[in-house]
Amino acid sequence: MTPKTTICLWYDGTAEDAANFYAKTFPDSAVQRVYRAPSDYPAGKKGDVLTVDFTVAGIPCMGLNGGPAFKHSEAFSFQIATDDQAETDRLWNAIVGNGGQESECGWCKDRWGVSWQITPRVLSAAIADPDPAVAQRAFAAMMTMRKIDIAAIEAARRG
Numbered sequence: 001m002t003p004k005t006t007i008c009l010w011y012d013g014t015a016e017d018a019a020n021f022y023a024k025t026f027p028d029s030a031v032q033r034v035y036r037a038p039s040d041y042p043a044g045k046k047g048d049v050l051t052v053d054f055t056v057a058g059i060p061c062m063g064l065n066g067g068p069a070f071k072h073s074e075a076f077s078f079q080i081a082t083d084d085q086a087e088t089d090r091l092w093n094a095i096v097g098n099g100g101q102e103s104e105c106g107w108c109k110d111r112w113g114v115s116w117q118i119t120p121r122v123l124s125a126a127i128a129d130p131d132p133a134v135a136q137r138a139f140a141a142m143m144t145m146r147k148i149d150i151a152a153i154e155a156a157r158r159g
Helices: 015-025 085-097 119-125 132-142 148-159
Strands: 005-010 028-038 047-057 059-065 076-081 107-109 113-118
Touching: 005 015, 005 113, 015 028, 015 085, 076 085, 076 119, 085 107, 085 113, 085 119, 085 148, 113 119, 113 132, 119 148, 132 148
Parallel strands: 005 059, 076 113
Antiparallel strands: 028 047, 047 059, 107 113
């Protein structure tokens, strides 16, 4: 069954590369179908990859090779909840190590400009802690990090 809602991500001729990277990097991700242009269009020629249907962590997406007119921004990001430091490290290193870029507080950007929040569940629980002092310590610790360090978050949570 085709989903009613699909996230459309704009690429400049690299939608298939991005979709293949996401499919090999994130669990519950896959490339479903590649569509080729039936005729020339402003950003390409007949037979070029026009769109790619794929999922990222179970979320249906379509990559559109629309050309250079639009760029990704931090206004849209995928937030991936991780269960431990090994998973956090693996995903972070895959994105950053494949031409991506580190940012602050668990954010990074892949080589196509898509932003990702690699967020350990421990961090989410800590900053939502009902004790305001615990939440504040965890939040303050997070604010000093690039990739999230779970041991440091847990230490801040304990005080």
